Amino acid sequence: MQNRSRSTRFTLGLALILSSLACKRFNDPQSQTSSEDLAKLPQTNTLMPSSLSGPGARLVPIDIQEARYQISFDIPHHKAEGTAQLTFVMQEGGYPILLFRNAPQSLTLDGEAQALGLWQEFSPDPKAESFAFIKKNLARGEHTLTIAFEVHTPFLQWDQGGLQLMTIGSDIRELGQKPDPMVSGFLEKYVPSNYEWDQFPSHYTFVLQGASHDHKVMSNASVALDAQGQWHVDTPASFNSSALWIHILDPKHFAVREGSISGLSRSLAFTLYAPISRAEDLPRAEDILRATLARLEANLGPFPHSRYIAGLHGPSEESMEYVGGAYSDLGTLDHEIAHSYFGRGVMPAKGRDGWLDEALATWVLYPAWPAGSLESLKGTVGSASPYDSLTDSQAYTVGPSLMAYLNSLRKDQGGLMPLLRRFAEANVGRTIAWESFRDFVIADTPDIQKDLVNAAFGRAIESPSTP
Numbered sequence: 287m288q289n290r291s292r293s294t295r296f297t298l299g300l301a302l303i304l305s306s307l308a309c310k311r312f313n314d315p316q317s318q319t320s321s322e323d324l325a326k327l328p329q330t331n332t333l334m335p336s337s338l339s340g341p342g343a344r345l346v347p348i349d350i351q352e353a354r355y356q357i358s359f360d361i362p363h364h365k366a367e368g369t370a371q372l373t374f375v376m377q378e379g380g381y382p383i384l385l386f387r388n389a390p391q392s393l394t395l396d397g398e399a400q401a402l403g404l405w406q407e408f409s410p411d412p413k414a415e416s417f418a419f420i421k422k423n424l425a426r427g428e429h430t431l432t433i434a435f436e437v438h439t440p441f442l443q444w445d446q447g448g449l450q451l452m453t454i455g456s457d458i459r460e461l462g463q464k465p466d467p468m469v470s471g472f473l474e475k476y477v478p479s480n481y482e483w484d485q486f487p488s489h490y491t492f493v494l495q496g497a498s499h500d501h502k503v504m505s506n507a508s509v510a511l512d513a514q515g516q517w518h519v520d521t522p523a524s525f526n527s528s529a530l531w532i533h534i535l536d537p538k539h540f541a542v543r544e545g546s547i548s549g550l551s552r553s554l555a556f557t558l559y560a561p562i563s564r565a566e567d568l569p570r571a572e573d574i575l576r577a578t579l580a581r582l583e584a585n586l587g588p589f590p591h592s593r594y595i596a597g598l599h600g601p602s603e604e605s606m607e608y609v610g611g612a613y614s615d616l617g618t619l620d621h622e623i624a625h626s627y628f629g630r631g632v633m634p635a636k637g638r639d640g641w642l643d644e645a646l647a648t649w650v651l652y653p654a655w656p657a658g659s660l661e662s663l664k665g666t667v668g669s670a671s672p673y674d675s676l677t678d679s680q681a682y683t684v685g686p687s688l689m690a691y692l693n694s695l696r697k698d699q700g701g702l703m704p705l706l707r708r709f710a711e712a713n714v715g716r717t718i719a720w721e722s723f724r725d726f727v728i729a730d731t732p733d734i735q736k737d738l739v740n741a742a743f744g745r746a747i748e749s750p751s752t753p
């Protein structure tokens with residue numbers, strides 16, 4: 287994501303090929319069977335937040351195994367309705383927590399219809415975002431949930447005989463401002479989903495009824511059109527709620543530029559597209575992609591994705607990175623491409639970890655960022671509630687300043703860049719907590735400097751009130 291209030295540029299990019307690396311431990315076939323088997327399995331995901339005390343039972347984060355979504359667009363009546371079928375596991379009994387910024391029209395749990403009144407909102411602390419939970423006490427084990435819903439988003443626009451839909455995310459919380467739930471957030475604005483620590487495969491079917499012209503689906507996931515004229519988008523098991531880019535559009539109004547680039551270890555296929563009125567941006571976007579890719583590969587090793595797709599917009603819109611893709615303008619495209627390594631290559635597990643990908647995507651393109659003193663580091667970037675999905679906008683200032691400081695400490699070891707290369711190679715395709723980056727740095731720091739590294743992280747994450 288780019289923060290428009292700053293001159294520095296940021297955002298990111300795709301790991302389809304990494305999907306197998308990121309498979310959940312529950313993808314093991316015997317895990318799909320029964321809750322007796324579940325008892326034998328290890329903890330699903332150590333990055334999952336703890337359960338919370340709720341009204342009458344624990345509020346328990348869920349681990350989605352697979353999601354199937356069908357969304358039908360009644361174009362003449364400007365109506366969009368969807369159904370979500372989720373299979374999920376709970377590691378303890380209680381009320382299941384979901385992320386969905388919308389109200390269900392119907393609710394079925396383990397095959398039984400439920401009263402809509404069971405759908406409730408909870409806010410874990412006054413400063414954190416709220417989430418939804420179903421006030422139905424479920425046993426530890428695997429469950430199924432079907433939710434019917436209407437699609438309400440400013441990113442669905444109807445036009446003459448057709449529509450445009452973009453699954454735009456916005457992962458930055460401006461300092462001191464409450465996020466707009468319809469604009470800020472990830473996939474949960476569109477369909478029931480989960481926090482970023484949860485990686486799971488999804489299958490989308492889009493049914494366009496009454497369209498008077500053809501549509502096309504641009505996506506960083508695999509797209510197919512079937513014989514009935516329905517679109518299918520399938521995401522790999524490595525995707526989380528911030529990974530996916532889908533743009534349903536009228537191809538008459540867009541220009542597309544495709545090609546391939548020889549990377550360090552393989553060829554990268556790219557798709558760049560823009561509204562016809564911005565078609566002149568496409569050759570420049572290709573130049574930026576080629577130059578940025580060459581620079582990033584020289585510093586950080588092979589590009590982590592086998593393809594790249596970017597939709598181009600004008601300077602008035604926000605840019606955002608996706609896995610192997612971006613929605614961006616020319617000025618922020620290099621930052622979004624850098625997120626292909628940090629953000630949507632190595633992925634933050636929670637909003638409180640997202641500062642790290644803004645810090646790294648910024649610093650790797652500006653490694654001459656001036657290093658200040660230890661005392662000049664002052665921030666609270668990684669200390670939010672684990673149930674807060676968004677990243678504080680101070681990530682763009684405190685984050686690269688911390689990296690500049692670490693780079694200066696490591697001048698006798700070739701600076702920070704070689705360590706970032708190893709960190710990316712070790713973690714791409716996985717979600718991580720920011721603490722694992724700190725530990726990676728400390729493990730590679732001479733004993734005499736370990737206290738300084740610890741202190742630098744401490745000041746950036748939660749500055750002491752007195753310097």
Ligand SMILES: [Zn+2]
Pocket residue numbers: 287288295296297298621625643644647
């Ligand atoms: Zn960014």
